[in-house]
Amino acid sequence: MTKQELIEKVNSVLAEEFEKEVEELTPDANIKQTLELDSLSLVDMVALIEEEFGVKIASSELVKIQTFQALYDYLEEHMA
Amino acid sequence: MIDSVLSVSKDAINTCLTVEESNLFVQDGYLSESGVIEHIAQSAAAMAGYGTYACGHEPRLGYIGEIKKCRFFSLPQVGQTVCTELNVLGEAAGVTLLSAVSRTEGMEVAECQMKIFLEQQPL
Numbered sequence: 239m240t241k242q243e244l245i246e247k248v249n250s251v252l253a254e255e256f257e258k259e260v261e262e263l264t265p266d267a268n269i270k271q272t273l274e275l276d277s278l279s280l281v282d283m284v285a286l287i288e289e290e291f292g293v294k295i296a297s298s299e300l301v302k303i304q305t306f307q308a309l310y311d312y313l314e315e316h317m318a
Numbered sequence: 319m320i321d322s323v324l325s326v327s328k329d330a331i332n333t334c335l336t337v338e339e340s341n342l343f344v345q346d347g348y349l350s351e352s353g354v355i356e357h358i359a360q361s362a363a364a365m366a367g368y369g370t371y372a373c374g375h376e377p378r379l380g381y382i383g384e385i386k387k388c389r390f391f392s393l394p395q396v397g398q399t400v401c402t403e404l405n406v407l408g409e410a411a412g413v414t415l416l417s418a419v420s421r422t423e424g425m426e427v428a429e430c431q432m433k434i435f436l437e438q439q440p441l
Binding site (some may be wrong): 280282285289300 | 412415
């Protein structure tokens, strides 16, 4: 999967789950604010990412992933 | 609301409950939906408790944060045994997302997702 394909898949999966427009998910946007995540729905995103991309995001890593760009980079780095 | 724990690990647990007539949640000879959910919730509590116990920690107070994607296909009758399989789907910011499937005599009776939150300080 190319980086661009990865970005498009991440955006479509998250946009559908959290009922947002794909255009709202820009690389520099803050994930929690854009997807309107609270502590309960944050775990939905983590579970969805693990299910779709096979990548487990540890809580210690999660705090560093603030923007969509950081998420793309993390997934690219950790996908087999 | 659990009779036995068949297997348990940090990420999964399998429990069973035989439905008794005297069970608080029995109505007209069936374990009610609330009873199935309480059984699932206590299975989650047992898994969380095992997790802290296995690490040598004191038990911690837990809360159910959310129950969703709940579906019931049938209800267990008095005398039947309901067995539940719980799996961790994800963890973030102290909240654990679990999936639960409950079966009676091999037939699925219910499924749901549940979020539990454990207080950081032991009891």
